[in-house]
Amino acid sequence: MTTHSSSRPPRVLVVDADSGTRPLLTRLRELGFDVYAAGRGEDALPVGVAVRPDVVILEVILPDGDGFETYRALRGADIDAPLLFLTAQDRTETKVRGLMMGADDYVTKPFALEEVVARVHVLLRRGCALDCRLLRAGDVTLDPGTREVWRDGREVALSCREFDLLTFLMSNAGQVVTKAQILDRVWRSDFHGESGVVETYVYYLRRKLGDRDQSLIRTVRGVGYLMARDAGHRAPSAR
Structure with missing residues (x-):
C-alpha cells in the first residue's frame, strides 16, 4: 500500500528510455500508482506540467541530452515533487552533482526493483511531512493529509474540487489571488471553459462554510479573491 495521503493515487513520472x-x-x-512515462527529456516537461507528479524518477543520461537539464526545466515549471535520479554511471562526482542540485535520492543501475519501490514510498512520506501540515485561517482548519475541513470545530464536507480550491486559498491566506492563478493551480490541464467556473466554486465554498457576509473569502473586484487570516468564529450553515 502506498503511504500517499491524498484521496487520489500517487502520481509517478518516470523519465527513462531504457527498456x-x-x-x-x-x-x-x-x-x-498512476505512472506516467517519458522517454526523452523534451517530453518530460509537458507531461510533468499536465499531471503534476508526486514523485519524479529521472535517468541522468537521456537520448536527447542531460537529465540534469531536464531536472532544471521541471523545477523551473514549479514541479517540486521529490526526485529520484537513476544512472548507469557509478561515479561519485555524478551522484554528488545530482544531490547538490537538489535531488532527494539516487539509485545506480542495475537496481533491485523492490529497492526502488521502497525508495519511492520513502519520498512520498517525506513529501507529506513537508506538505501535509494543518492550514488555518481564522476559525477554519484544513488537513491536507486526511482532506478534512473544520470551521469552529465542526466538520465541513467538501467535494474534491472544492477542497483543492480551499487549500489554494488557505495556502495564500492574506494575499490576493487572481482567477488565472486559481485556474492554473486548481484546475490545471483539466479546465476547458470560461473562468466563471471559479465564481461558481467560490459560491459553493461560501455556502458550505457559512460565509454569508463574505468575511472569510473576500472578493477583490477586477482581480480575484482573498482568504482572510482572521475570519470571525461562526458555525457553518446546514448542508
Whole structure:
C-alpha cells in the first residue's frame, strides 16, 4: 500500500528510455500508482506540467541530452515533487552533482526493483511531512493529509474540487489571488471553459462554510479573491 495521503493515487513520472525500466513501471502500476512515462527529456516537461507528479524518477543520461537539464526545466515549471535520479554511471562526482542540485535520492543501475519501490514510498512520506501540515485561517482548519475541513470545530464536507480550491486559498491566506492563478493551480490541464467556473466554486465554498457576509473569502473586484487570516468564529450553515 502506498503511504500517499491524498484521496487520489500517487502520481509517478518516470523519465527513462531504457527498456530495462519497464518492469519498474509495471510494478508501480500493480501497487496502485498512476505512472506516467517519458522517454526523452523534451517530453518530460509537458507531461510533468499536465499531471503534476508526486514523485519524479529521472535517468541522468537521456537520448536527447542531460537529465540534469531536464531536472532544471521541471523545477523551473514549479514541479517540486521529490526526485529520484537513476544512472548507469557509478561515479561519485555524478551522484554528488545530482544531490547538490537538489535531488532527494539516487539509485545506480542495475537496481533491485523492490529497492526502488521502497525508495519511492520513502519520498512520498517525506513529501507529506513537508506538505501535509494543518492550514488555518481564522476559525477554519484544513488537513491536507486526511482532506478534512473544520470551521469552529465542526466538520465541513467538501467535494474534491472544492477542497483543492480551499487549500489554494488557505495556502495564500492574506494575499490576493487572481482567477488565472486559481485556474492554473486548481484546475490545471483539466479546465476547458470560461473562468466563471471559479465564481461558481467560490459560491459553493461560501455556502458550505457559512460565509454569508463574505468575511472569510473576500472578493477583490477586477482581480480575484482573498482568504482572510482572521475570519470571525461562526458555525457553518446546514448542508
